[in-house]
Amino acid sequence: MAELTLRAVRKSYGTVDIIHGVDLDIADGEFVVFVGPSGCGKSTLLRMIAGLEDITSGEISIGGRVVNDVEAAERGIAMVFQTYALYPHMTVRENLSFGLRMNGNPRADTDRRVARAAEILRIDALMDRRPKALSGGQRQRVAIGRAIVREPEVFLFDEPLSNLDAELRVQMRVEISRLHSELGTTMIYVTHDQTEAMTLADRIVVLRAGRVEQVGRPLELYGNPTNQFVAGFIGSPRMNFLAAETIGTIGGGTRFRLVNQGGAVIVLPLDRPPAPGEAAVIGIRPEHVAPAGAGDCDLPLTLDVAEHLGSTSYLYANTQAGEPVVVQAAASDGARAGERIAVSIPAAQALAFDAQGERLR
Amino acid sequence: MRRRNITAYGFLAPYLLIFAAFWVWPIIYSFWLSFLFTRRQPWTFNPNTTWGRLVEDPAFWNALKNTLVILVVQVPIMIALATVLAVLLNSTLLRARGLMRFAFFAPVVVGEVAYAAVFRLIFSEDLGFVNKALAAIGLPEVAWFSSPTAAMALIIMAVTWRWAGYNAIIILSGLQSIPDDVYEAATLDRVSPVRQFFFITLPLLKPVILFCVVLSVIGTMQLFAEPFLITNEGGPGSATETLGLFLYLQGFRVLNFGYASAVAYTIAALAVLISLLNMWAGRERA
Known part of the structure; x- marks a missing residue:
């Protein structure tokens, strides 16, 4: 478990600035949602935290440790991708245990962690199937399971529900919420869906064009938006x-x-x-x-x-x-x-x- | 038959006729031919002189052995090389990627006679660049055209040079169909790039590599141009004589069409058999 701090974090590709200096403090165990329209930089910001994108300037620290130059693998984070990114040639069990096996984790501990993740996500019955034999919702559970077995300090979710149909989305939303209360780990969740943001978040970070427009609790953003963009973005139908x-x-x-x-x-x-x-x-x-x-x-x-x-x-x-x-x-x-x-x-x-x-x- | 079907077959007819005359008929006819004694007119039914001879003809077994040696040595080397090449060609670090991809693909475009001539020059025992280079670094010169082993190696190198880039381009297309986020997930799983290659890339490339292996097996079973053009019709002696070349010599030098037909059918059957074995060995396991 860890708190996370962003200080003046910027990202530019050549002369094009994508993220214009983001400052953010995320408390240990907090569920924070980055929300904003397409292209606002929310996924890029998440990937910068993950270490999959370099930062142009600024400072990111996780659990008090500055991780600017720390490899993605060593940051103590786990990420769930929009497209699930499961290993297609491995069974669910192999998908869950792959990272641990590759790092020489003791067999018994790997089995224990995999079994626990399977139990939490109720995927015990699917363990010997391959991803292509799973439905979208099941695949997403496996992707989340793969994150759980790493026992990370911070979970990162990159639009994990956007490939699911509406009904499944509601169901998985509830599951992710339950997961957070069970694990109590810091979670950062990216979405363009303000309903997901409102229902899941302890705090919401509203982003537009690489800038933080407002940070606050869901009802705070709803009742007391700092500008017209936030007022229009939060709430459905819109203001x-x-x-x-x-x-x-x-x-x-x-x-x-x-x-x-x-x-x-x-x-x-x-x-x-x-x-x-x-x-x-x-x-x-x-x-x-x-x-x-x-x-x-x-x-x-x-x-x-x-x-x-x-x-x-x-x-x-x-x-x-x-x-x-x-x-x-x-x-x-x-x-x-x-x-x-x-x-x-x-x-x-x-x-x-x-x-x-x-x-x- | 419905009107539109008649129209469709009308348009297809010229192709179907040519296909039947120059493709289907020769295939059937050569099968019949493979049972005939064709050294003397009139041709008579005598499988002993074709299929029977095949079993005991040391020249045939020599050609088969040469072909299988090339197959067993060259195909794995070339596919491994092509895979490495594909990974390099896919690298974001590579400059002028389009040009590089074309360069490695280019040997296929070059005419066989031209490339054979260049190989003969490069490997020429007295004047060739390779022997000069070997001598320059103090290594003994190699009798590329008079040593059976060296000649075989030369054939293998030539075929590999010609087809490695072609296979690399096919494997590259397979590489590009593996999504980036699978590698990102593996990176976050603390899997090193080398292990990612062996545990993710290679297993996911298996169908494409299998396809390349089958293509290469079929190609090698028919190998003709290299031993014909580079090592003087399978020389030294018949040390690099392949089944394809043996078939040609029997059919068009000796004019023994019956026997050549039997050899042709044997080549096709072996290619199918080995390809099936490959596909069975590389099948998707549940």
């Missing part, structure tokens, strides 16, 4: 963003006019209000949009598409100026396309961002 213009202050609040809403005005309590006339963006999550009259700023909308999921309904609507707004409503099968509906934004749940996407507080 609604409405173009606004600062009008001025009134009492302790700042008045914003929603420019695409025909003059609707919302007042948000901000400590540092922007200057009147400045452009802004008001964010409200679909689940926070209230029925007309129940909030602080009523909006008339035209319904485009309604998705009725049974327990809840998502209404995809547009303002008069064509700005899309998604509303999560209690189960109702009343709403039909083309219908006019009225909703309201509760000021307490709304967030304000400046024109650059930074949060206004």
Whole structure:
């Protein structure tokens, strides 16, 4: 078990910077998820921690030891790959024990570790099969098993569930969560799926274009994002963003006019209000949009598409100026396309961002 | 027959006719021929003079022995060399990879007569570069064309030179189909690059290598050009006479078509047999 520290870690290929200086402290036993859109550098960062990619500058330490120049094999980490990367010509048992056998680990200890991993992952029945005779979910279990037998200080997962179907993904998510609580090892998990991030992580690191946008506990990111990118990335369906213009202050609040809403005005309590006339963006999550009259700023909308999921309904609507707004409503099968509906934004749940996407507080 | 089938066979007909006339018919006819006594007109049915002679003809057994020696020595050396070459050609450290790959493949493109002539020059006993080089470093010169063993070695070197790069390119394609992350996983499993080669690369290359071995066995069983062109029709004496060359000499020098046909069928049967043995030995075990 080990804590992990990144200090000003950078990566560039020639003149192209991929990772722009990442600072991060990961506590012993913590489950940290790197999340971000494709190409944000999250996998590269993980591979740099693993030692499969060199770092251009900065410092990575694992368990208090700087590992910049330590070979991947000696870093005390184990990695689970997106494509499983199983040895195709070996049985499950051989896959699990290969690394230990190659390093002259005593036979009895190897057998014990393999048996334990098989038990944890419930793959005992598959031990003599080859990877090609396994389903995707089983292969991923074997890949995780191979990581477990190494008894690493840090587990690294590189999008391990993205090749699985939706149902299996949910199931494996639960298993990985259970694995973490059983082993208590530090785990770093890369995904582009914010649901995985929200459900698995102790802490989430949101990355965009090689920069850390925000680090925090899942609900902290959900409730208190530092910028519009994080606000939009965390949460599904994503947060609604409405173009606004600062009008001025009134009492302790700042008045914003929603420019695409025909003059609707919302007042948000901000400590540092922007200057009147400045452009802004008001964010409200679909689940926070209230029925007309129940909030602080009523909006008339035209319904485009309604998705009725049974327990809840998502209404995809547009303002008069064509700005899309998604509303999560209690189960109702009343709403039909083309219908006019009225909703309201509760000021307490709304967030304000400046024109650059930074949060206004 | 449906209309579109008739059209399809119509388009195929010219090929099928030529295939039947110049491929299928000679194969059937030569099988029949292998039972005929063809030294004197009219040809008569007399398998004793063909298949019967085969069993007791020391020249045939000599050619078979030479062919098998080349097979047993040359094929393993060449495949091992090709595998090493493929790994080198696949290395990210290698500069001008495209050019290198072409260079090693090029011998196959060169005409047999041209390359044979160059080998004769290089290995020429008095003037050749090889003997001059051996002398320069104080080693005895080798009688490449008059010593049976040296001549055999020369044939083996020539065939290896010509086909190693070709096999390397095939093995390279196999190498490239092994995903990088398997090696990364092995690296994290603390498996050294050398062990990765023996425990991951080689087992995963097995089907491709087997394919190359089968191709090479078939090629070597038919080996003709090198002993014909480089060592003066299987010389010295008949020390490098292969089955292919023996077949040619019987058929087109002695004009004993019946016997040559029997030899041809023997070569084909042996190639099939050895290939099957290879495939059986290298089969995927459950």
